[in-house]
Each structure stands twice: as structure tokens, then as C-alpha cells.
Amino acid sequence: MSPAFRNDDKSLNWRTVGYWARSVFAVLLSLTVLVGGGWFVYSKAHDAYIAWRTTDDYIGEGTDPVEVLIPKGASITQIGDILTEDGVVRSTKAFRQAAQDSGQADKLQAGRYELKKELPAETAFAMLLDSDNLVRLKVTFPEGTTDAEQFEIISSKLDVDLETVQKAAKQTDKLASLPEFADGDLEGYLFPSTYEVAEPVKPLSIFASQITQFNKIAEKLSLEGRAEDLGYSPDEVVTVASIIASEVSNVEDQANVAAVIYNRLDADMPLQMDSTVHYAVGKSGTVTTTAEDRKSDSPYNTYVHKGLPPGPISNPGETALEAALHPADVDYKYFVTVNLETGETKFADTLDEHNANVAEFQQWCQANADKGLC
Known part of the structure; x- marks a missing residue:
């Protein structure tokens, strides 16, 4: 302790200590008031500055993501209005100015964009120019x-x-x-x-x-020329392809299915394709048909009417069209998918062979009745 705080007998002079403590407290209090007042003034000034800066425009990096649809033919002002309404920019005026300053206003394209709310107009404009932001x-x-x-x-x-x-x-x-x-x-x-x-x-x-x-x-695929080579019209080939696409899921089976269709047509046999019956009666979700379904007098019912149905029954892709134009060179006249989960399909030349395959399919259906696929 400093001698200034002691009496002659070296004991503490509490009056001097108290006086010193009050002086220190007064100084600290003055500093606190000074600093606090300065911070208050700074805060108010900063808030005023931000308010002034954001009267027409936002500052910063934006907040929540938002999707904005820019319609075809929209003007810069209309786009600015849309962005303002969606909370992306603060004002149409600021966006219009940013577009004008960029010299690239004519490059804006219609579409849906992933932007952010509360963006500076310049940033919003730049994001609209970036195709990576297109949804x-x-x-x-x-x-x-x-x-x-x-x-x-x-x-x-x-x-x-x-x-x-x-x-x-x-x-x-x-x-x-x-x-x-x-x-x-x-x-x-x-x-x-x-x-x-x-x-x-x-x-x-x-x-x-x-x-x-x-x-x-x-x-x-040279559809028209190849169809003529096969002796069918292009629409008939598309019809064959549509049946193929509806009957089997495995691409490797498609050419064989095409062969079955053409072989049955050549032999004047009814196609008896369940997919055409489904189309005729408006059924979906299962692969089998009922006796009642097969009585339909629709021209798409290939159990009742020989030949191809009057038009396609679905929209085939490239592999089905390719198969219809290039059927496998086989004598198959029958086929059945024996496992509806894997798509495994078996082909046969004779009815006896086919019946054995059908029995395998029926066994699968019985063992998987809970799947509701048959």
C-alpha cells in the first residue's frame, strides 16, 4: 500500500482511502457515461445510415430462398414489379437502375428462377443473368x-x-x-x-x-422404308411396337415378342394379347384379363378380332420400335411372363409348351397373391 494511504504510525488512513476510492469511482462513472453515450450515438447514426441506404435498395447477401417466375415478354419495369412484390428487391426503381447500368437488360430471359429475398438490385439482376439459377x-x-x-x-x-x-x-x-x-x-x-x-x-x-x-x-430407324419392307404400313408397325411396350418390360425380350406377333398374323391366328384387352376396357394395374373382359366387342380386343387392333395401344420407345422393325428370326407363337417382378418371359413354339409356361405363371401368382399384380 502506498505511504500516502498511511498515518505516521503506519496504520491505514481510511479517510484518504475513501477519498481516493470516490475519485476513482467518479472517473469510471464519467467514462461509462461517455462511452455509453458514444455507443448510443453511434447506434442511432448507424441505424439512420442503414435506413437511408435501404430506402430504395437492400444491402447484404439476401435472406430466405424464393422462386420467382418471369413471364415471357416482360419488360424491365414489369420484372422489377414482380421482384418487389416477391420481396426480392426493395424497389422497381433500384432494379431498373441496376439493369440500365449493366447494359445487359436485353439478355434477361423468361423462366422460373431460384433467388433470395432482400437482395441488392444489382445482385438480383446478376442472378437473373446466371442460367444456373434457372429452375x-x-x-x-x-x-x-x-x-x-x-x-x-x-x-x-x-x-x-x-x-x-x-x-x-x-x-x-x-x-x-x-x-x-x-x-x-x-x-x-x-x-x-x-x-x-x-x-x-x-x-x-x-x-x-x-x-x-x-x-x-x-x-x-428408317420407319417408313423398313415398314414397307416388312409389308406393313408405318402405323401398323407403331401398333406392333405399342403392344410390345405394353407386354414386356425387359428389352432383351422385345424382338421375340415382335416375332410372336408377326408369326401369329402370318398364320391367321388371333393375337390374343391381354394388353389390347386392357386398352379396350380401360383397365390397368394387373396383367391378366377376365372372361368378361375378353368378351368385349371393341375392335381393340384381339381375342375376338383377328389381326392388329385399329391403332396403337400405348406410346412405344425406341427399343420397342426397333424390335417391331427387326423381329427375331424365330418360330415362336406364344409367350408369357412367368415372374412379374423380374419380368422373366418364356417363349414357345407349341401350345403344349405354352400351357406349361402358363402353369408356371399361375404358380407364381398363387405364391405372390399378396402383391396384387396378377
């Missing part, structure tokens, strides 16, 4: 799906009213690329694949893309 809307149609099944996919996956899709399908006069041999029917020509879809979704545009893809594959 690409896609739809997939599996091979062997019917038109009706594809319409359901468009409706459910792309959020389009089913009736709207069905009405569009009747406007085939607007689909200039539909082959003449299709005779105005979409069944068989809506090529199954995955397609990018522009917004707003227009079913006719989707159909046009599918038909364009069909035409590319048809040209690649």
Missing part, C-alpha cells in the same frame, strides 16, 4: 404409357387441370408435325422420354415436343 421444370413419360396415362402425368406433375390437357389433345390440327399416317390420332406418337417444359405450361407444346422426338427416332 428447370421437367416431366417424364415412361415407355408404354397410354395417352390417358400421360395426360394424368401432365396434370399431376405440372399442376394443369386434366380437362385442359384432354381438350388440348383434341386439337391435333394444330400439331403440324404429327405424321400423316397417324391419321390425327396421338396414341403411339407421344414419344416417352423426359422433357423440359416452359412456363406457363401449355399441353400442346409438350405434345409437339414429343411428336418431334418421335419423328427423329422414326427417321433414325
Whole structure:
């Protein structure tokens, strides 16, 4: 302890200590008030600055993600209005200025974009120029799906009213690329694949893309020329391919199924394909038909009517079309899928052999009755 705090007898001078302590406290209190007041002033100034800076524009890196749809033909002002309404930019004015300063306003494209809320207008504009931020809307149609099944996919996956899709399908006069041999029917020509879809979704545009893809594959496979070599019309070959796509799931079996179809036609035998009966009666989900189903007088019922049905029963992919154009060189007249999970299919020349295969299929169905596939 400093001598200044002691009496002559070296004992503590509590009056001096107390005076010193009060002085130190006063200094500390003054500093606290000074610093606290300074921080208060700084905080207020900073808040005022931020408020001034964000009157027309945000600063920072944005907050929550948001999807924004920019319609085709929208002006810069209209885009700015959309972004402002969706909370992406603070004002249309700021976005319009950012677009003008960039000199790239003419490069903005319509589409759905993944952006963030509360972005500086310059950042928002740059993100719209970056194609990586485009949300690409896609739809997939599996091979062997019917038109009706594809319409359901468009409706459910792309959020389009089913009736709207069905009405569009009747406007085939607007689909200039539909082959003449299709005779105005979409069944068989809506090529199954995955397609990018522009917004707003227009079913006719989707159909046009599918038909364009069909035409590319048809040209690649020389559909019309090869069909003539086989002695069939292009539409008849597409019909054969549609049956193949509906009957078997394994690509390696498709050429053999094609052979069965042509062999039965050559022998003047009814095709007796359950897939055509399913199409006739509007059934799906199982592979078998009932005796009542097979009594249908529909021209698509190949148990009742000999020859090919009047048109395709589904939309075949490339491998099914290839098989229909290049059937296997075999004498098979019968086939049956004996395991519906693996798709294992057995072929036969004679009815006795076929009946033995059918018995194997029935055993599988009995052992797997709980799967509801038969």
C-alpha cells in the first residue's frame, strides 16, 4: 500500500482511502457515461445510415430462398414489379437502375428462377443473368404409357387441370408435325422420354415436343422404308411396337415378342394379347384379363378380332420400335411372363409348351397373391 494511504504510525488512513476510492469511482462513472453515450450515438447514426441506404435498395447477401417466375415478354419495369412484390428487391426503381447500368437488360430471359429475398438490385439482376439459377421444370413419360396415362402425368406433375390437357389433345390440327399416317390420332406418337417444359405450361407444346422426338427416332430407324419392307404400313408397325411396350418390360425380350406377333398374323391366328384387352376396357394395374373382359366387342380386343387392333395401344420407345422393325428370326407363337417382378418371359413354339409356361405363371401368382399384380 502506498505511504500516502498511511498515518505516521503506519496504520491505514481510511479517510484518504475513501477519498481516493470516490475519485476513482467518479472517473469510471464519467467514462461509462461517455462511452455509453458514444455507443448510443453511434447506434442511432448507424441505424439512420442503414435506413437511408435501404430506402430504395437492400444491402447484404439476401435472406430466405424464393422462386420467382418471369413471364415471357416482360419488360424491365414489369420484372422489377414482380421482384418487389416477391420481396426480392426493395424497389422497381433500384432494379431498373441496376439493369440500365449493366447494359445487359436485353439478355434477361423468361423462366422460373431460384433467388433470395432482400437482395441488392444489382445482385438480383446478376442472378437473373446466371442460367444456373434457372429452375428447370421437367416431366417424364415412361415407355408404354397410354395417352390417358400421360395426360394424368401432365396434370399431376405440372399442376394443369386434366380437362385442359384432354381438350388440348383434341386439337391435333394444330400439331403440324404429327405424321400423316397417324391419321390425327396421338396414341403411339407421344414419344416417352423426359422433357423440359416452359412456363406457363401449355399441353400442346409438350405434345409437339414429343411428336418431334418421335419423328427423329422414326427417321433414325428408317420407319417408313423398313415398314414397307416388312409389308406393313408405318402405323401398323407403331401398333406392333405399342403392344410390345405394353407386354414386356425387359428389352432383351422385345424382338421375340415382335416375332410372336408377326408369326401369329402370318398364320391367321388371333393375337390374343391381354394388353389390347386392357386398352379396350380401360383397365390397368394387373396383367391378366377376365372372361368378361375378353368378351368385349371393341375392335381393340384381339381375342375376338383377328389381326392388329385399329391403332396403337400405348406410346412405344425406341427399343420397342426397333424390335417391331427387326423381329427375331424365330418360330415362336406364344409367350408369357412367368415372374412379374423380374419380368422373366418364356417363349414357345407349341401350345403344349405354352400351357406349361402358363402353369408356371399361375404358380407364381398363387405364391405372390399378396402383391396384387396378377
